[in-house]
Amino acid sequence: MSPRWEPNPDICLGNHVVRNLHARLVFVTKYQREVFSDEILTRCQATMWDVRESFGAELRDFNGEGDHLHLLPCEDQRMETTDHVKSLTDAGHLLATAAEQAGPGASVPTCPGWQVRNLLRHTGMVHRWATAFVAEGHTSYHPDAGEPDLDSGELLDWFREGHGLLVNALESASADLECWTFLPAPSPLAFWARRQAHETTIHRVDAESARGGPVSPVAAGQALDGIDELLRGFHARPKSRVRTDAPRTLRVRTTDTGDAWAVRLSSEPPQAVRESEADAHRAGSGDCELSGTAEGIYLTLWNRLPLTAVTVTGDRGLARLWCENSGVTWS
Incomplete structure (x- = not known):
């Protein structure tokens, strides 16, 4: 009689099996035929990108040559939507405080040519633009409403109101929200929470640079996520001007x-x-x-x-x- 199988307590079971999983997959053509042209490799990569989104996974590596290709899928370690909303909340409050302390006419060293009033008008406009997609469920692109002709205290009040509306819209949105997005993401809600968290964090740094003094730190997890969004999101688009001969x-x-x-x-x-x-x-x-x-x-x-x-x-x-x-x- 075979010995009875007993589960190993050191091995996670159930959904946790896929946590932190790295599996390198290699596909080799029969008889080493040269079938993977550059065009086919590009199409395969696009297909795998769509597949990994469906499974909430991450594609760490993808490359190949004529007779083989290999890829490395693993668990997607992006921040949770609730973490992004908290980052957005904190960054917006810090931005408004720094802008108030700096004054509307202060120059923004990290955005040459801008003053704090330009920073508040721009970021507040983006917040309201994003809120419209989340709250109203637009499934196609809608232009922004433009920047207001406000200044000083009225401008700060307008910014704080718009920031609050965005946070409330994200917190109350359904997980199955359907609306327009412009970067790959597990869901539209995850996209807008992530994008606005980084939008506001970067502009919070701008406001603090205009005020002078120490700049509030960015947590390592949020920074990693922002690097990933910039490199594999923004600059994967045809709009990227980072090119070499x-x-x-x-x-x-x-x-x-x-x-x-x-x-x-x-x-x-x-x-x-x-x-x-x-x-x-x-x-x-x-x-x-x-x-x-x-x-x-x-x-x-x-x-x-x-x-x-x-x-x-x-x-x-x-x-x-x-x-x-x-x-x-x-x-």
């Missing part, structure tokens, strides 16, 4: 969390892949590497800190290319 690789590595991204640059939109845990600890790979704390990398990639805030190894021209062409503008 010849293929190059810009590597981004966070020294305090052990995470890394390989950003493949060419004449096409950048392709960023998040590296496996084992690969992320390697230093110095790629044509250029930016390394530093998650917060430092996050703010540097968003051009809120200079390149001197992080460590640059390899071709510094590639790092400067990022700074000069990576700006995300309102359009």
Whole structure:
């Protein structure tokens, strides 16, 4: 008689089986035939991107050649929607406080040409624009309502009201909300909570830079999520101006969390892949590497800190290319 099987208490069962799962999958063609052209690899990557969204997974790596391709799916470690809403709430309050202390006419060093009044009008307009999608369920693009002709105390009151409306809309929205979005996300609700949390956090840094004095810290988890959104969301779009004539690789590595991204640059939109845990600890790979704390990398990639805030190894021209062409503008 075979011995009775007993469950191992050290192995998680049920839904927890997939937690932190990394599974490298390799597909090889029969007889090593060259069938994976660049076009087919691009189509496969797009298909796998859609599949991983359906399962709430993350595609850490995808590449291949004529007779094979391999990919590394794993658990998606993005922040929860409730965490993003809390970050949005806190960042909005800090932004308003810093703006009030700085005064509407103060220059914003991190946004050349802007004063605090421009910052409040822009961020408040974006908040109301986002609120309309969440609260009214628009399933196609709707333009913003423009910036108000307000100033001083009236402008601050208007900003605080709009921020509160956005937070309330996200907190009360149904998990199955359907509305327009413009970046991949597990759901429209997750998209808008994430996008507005980072929008407001970056502009909170702007307000605090205008006020002067210490800048409130960004938690490592939020910074990592923001790096991922910027690299694999914004700059995966055709709008990205970060291009090179010849293929190059810009590597981004966070020294305090052990995470890394390989950003493949060419004449096409950048392709960023998040590296496996084992690969992320390697230093110095790629044509250029930016390394530093998650917060430092996050703010540097968003051009809120200079390149001197992080460590640059390899071709510094590639790092400067990022700074000069990576700006995300309102359009």
